[in-house]
Amino acid sequence: MSTFLKWLFKDIGHVLPALVVLGLVRQKQDEKGWLLISWALIGFAMIMTVTHKETRFITFLAPVMGILAVEGVSLIVDGIEKALELAGRPIKPWKKAITIGLALLLLIPVGGNAFVLKERWNITGKYDSHVLRYASEHYPGERLLVSPYLYTMAGFYYPGAKVEMILYRKDVEKKISEGYYDVIIHKDPNTYLNILKSGNYELVKEFYNGKFKIFIRKNLGAN
Numbered sequence: 001m002s003t004f005l006k007w008l009f010k011d012i013g014h015v016l017p018a019l020v021v022l023g024l025v026r027q028k029q030d031e032k033g034w035l036l037i038s039w040a041l042i043g044f045a046m047i048m049t050v051t052h053k054e055t056r057f058i059t060f061l062a063p064v065m066g067i068l069a070v071e072g073v074s075l076i077v078d079g080i081e082k083a084l085e086l087a088g089r090p091i092k093p094w095k096k097a098i099t100i101g102l103a104l105l106l107l108i109p110v111g112g113n114a115f116v117l118k119e120r121w122n123i124t125g126k127y128d129s130h131v132l133r134y135a136s137e138h139y140p141g142e143r144l145l146v147s148p149y150l151y152t153m154a155g156f157y158y159p160g161a162k163v164e165m166i167l168y169r170k171d172v173e174k175k176i177s178e179g180y181y182d183v184i185i186h187k188d189p190n191t192y193l194n195i196l197k198s199g200n201y202e203l204v205k206e207f208y209n210g211k212f213k214i215f216i217r218k219n220l221g222a223n
Contacts, residue, residue, distance in 0.1 A: 004053050011055045013113035015106055016069060023068030026075045036071075039064040073103045125153070131185065131212045132157040139204065139216050141182025145172070149187050166193070176200070184215040 009017065024040065027033035043061045047053065058065075077099045084091050091098060128150055136157040144163045146154045154163045166172065166186065175181060176193065179200035186193070188211060195201050201215040 001048055007055045011117050013109055015109045019069040019072030020065050022072030022075045026071045036064055127208055128153055131207050135185055135214050139183050143181050145181040145184045147187035150185055179217050182217050182220055186213045189213050
């Protein structure tokens with residue numbers, strides 16, 4: 001859960017989640033309150049039960065997050081109102097304007113994070129596609145081993161080939177040691193695999209400062 005929250009804060013920032021938490025605090029124990037609380041908490045708990053997690057899974061909670069964020073802004077305004085009333089400076093005539101102004105002010109960091117996320121998603125898969133296209137054009141093969149992030153797209157660029165995912169298991173290492181795969185495409189190769197040590201493969205191409213590496217079976221060209 002801590003890892004997922006770290007990813008989430010990176011993608012949407014801290015302001016929006018903070019407003020959502022404040023919105024939860026503001027809820028009353030009535031039908032509306034329990035609906036919003038259960039929607040947010042049970043929905044989040046369901047995401048946590050999934051083995052593979054991505055921050056985009058939070059999308060189906062977007063409506064309740066929006067509602068709770070508004071409630072969070074209202075809670076902040078209520079606090080400001082009470083503080084000013086204690087100081088003898090009531091804000092009732094200006095409460096609506098202050099609420100709107102505060103909401104717009106808080107939207108600036110939220111919007112900034114949204115823009116950064118959009119730009120990041122615009123290039124997601126761009127480098128993967130480039131590497132797979134190059135590999136398919138220069139190194140054809142019938143049996144491929146690729147990193148998990150490349151698994152789905154590899155089937156598109158190598159139609160009809162048998163594509164397997166890099167998993168750090170004994171059976172995968174055994175196949176590598178036997179020279180079973182024709183082409184191996186490794187993304188972010190920071191974990192040990194016996195590709196070169198097996199003696200069956202050679203590194204033929206690197207992309208983006210070693211972020212992607214393409215290995216082919218040594219006798220592939222002779223087949």
